[in-house]
Each structure stands twice: as structure tokens, then as C-alpha cells.
Amino acid sequence: MIGPVTCPAATRKPIMRRLTITEEARMDWMVAFLALPAGGVRAEFPDEIACADRLRAMRWPHGVHSVRCQSTDVGFLELRKLYNCRNCRRQFSVTSGTIAHRSRLELSFWFIGAEDVITAHAQGVAEALLTGHGLADRYGVSYAAAYRLKQLLMQDLAAPSGLIGARVCVRDVIIPPDIASSDLDRFFWLADQVIALRPH
Numbered sequence: 001m002i003g004p005v006t007c008p009a010a011t012r013k014p015i016m017r018r019l020t021i022t023e024e025a026r027m028d029w030m031v032a033f034l035a036l037p038a039g040g041v042r043a044e045f046p047d048e049i050a051c052a053d054r055l056r057a058m059r060w061p062h063g064v065h066s067v068r069c070q071s072t073d074v075g076f077l078e079l080r081k082l083y084n085c086r087n088c089r090r091q092f093s094v095t096s097g098t099i100a101h102r103s104r105l106e107l108s109f110w111f112i113g114a115e116d117v118i119t120a121h122a123q124g125v126a127e128a129l130l131t132g133h134g135l136a137d138r139y140g141v142s143y144a145a146a147y148r149l150k151q152l153l154m155q156d157l158a159a160p161s162g163l164i165g166a167r168v169c170v171r172d173v174i175i176p177p178d179i180a181s182s183d184l185d186r187f188f189w190l191a192d193q194v195i196a197l198r199p200h
């Protein structure tokens, strides 16, 4: 005679373990991924003007300030796309002080690159996807330029004060309060959300 069969799932204790270092790092990338524009960065910021507008609005929400003296007495040199401070005479651009400064790459490259870096890390496929040669092919730039783009983006996106990451992440990510207190629950919730969203 066989005794009552207990359902293993019902009696099993929840798996308690710590997140690995890789998983912990991936959580930040997943949050950033979920904050990307719903239709993708290309659709949200379709050209250089849209990217520059976004940068300007985030950097100077209360109007453009001189990067040297903070004066708001600032003009714009349309042809050269430069601001000029009438107080200290400093000329600067919307990218001054960001990783895109002095880059020959257009601003939209930085935006799209940020989306690619965030997406690959969120999906856990960064090593396979973010090779210098892969990015060079994808963007039609030299290997050296692609490699540098990736390195600078990684630094910028990893830093809380990074300038590009905050610009491409436009949506608030609200983690349900009932899972927010457990790292493990949060990780799997985020992973489910990332899988549910098709890559742009």
C-alpha cells in the first residue's frame, strides 16, 4: 500500500541563496533596460537635434548655464552649434564635459550605443555581442572607434553621475513593493520583465 503522495512543490522550502556578483551587476543593467524608451532610442531620439535637445534639457533644466562661470547670460552660435557665455566669454557645446565631447562620432551614436550596451548586459549576452569588431560592423565605424565608444559608454553608464545613461533612460521603473525587499525576488522579477520585452 502506497501512502499519500505529497506534492514536492508544496512542501519544498523556497530556495534561499545569495545572488552571484554577476547577477547583482546585471540587476542595474536590467533596471536601465526597462527604463529605455518603449519604442527604442532611435524612435525617441531620431536625429542629432533630438539628441542634443534631450541632453540640453537634462543638463540645464532651468536654461543653459555657462560651464565655467554658471552665468545664464548665454548666446548660441547657430552655425557652429556652440554656446557663448557673454560674461566669461567661454564657448561650449551641449556635450562639453560629457564622454561625447570632442568625439568625431555623432551624438546619436552615443545614444544608440548606450541602448546597445544596456540591452546586451540586461540580457546577459554582453560578452558575445559587444565585441569591438561586432560594434564596428554595426555602426560602420573603425574598430578603434567602436572599441573606444564601448569603453567610454561602459564607464559612463556604470557611474551614477554618468551623463549619457540618464539621457537614454526615460521611463520610471517601479518594482512591486512586495518583492522589492528580496534581492533574489527582485532579480527574477526584473529578468522576467526583460524577457517579456522584445529587443528593439
Ligand SMILES: [Zn+2]
Binding pocket: 066, 067, 068, 069, 070, 071, 085, 086, 087, 088, 089, 090
Ligand atoms: Zn561664463
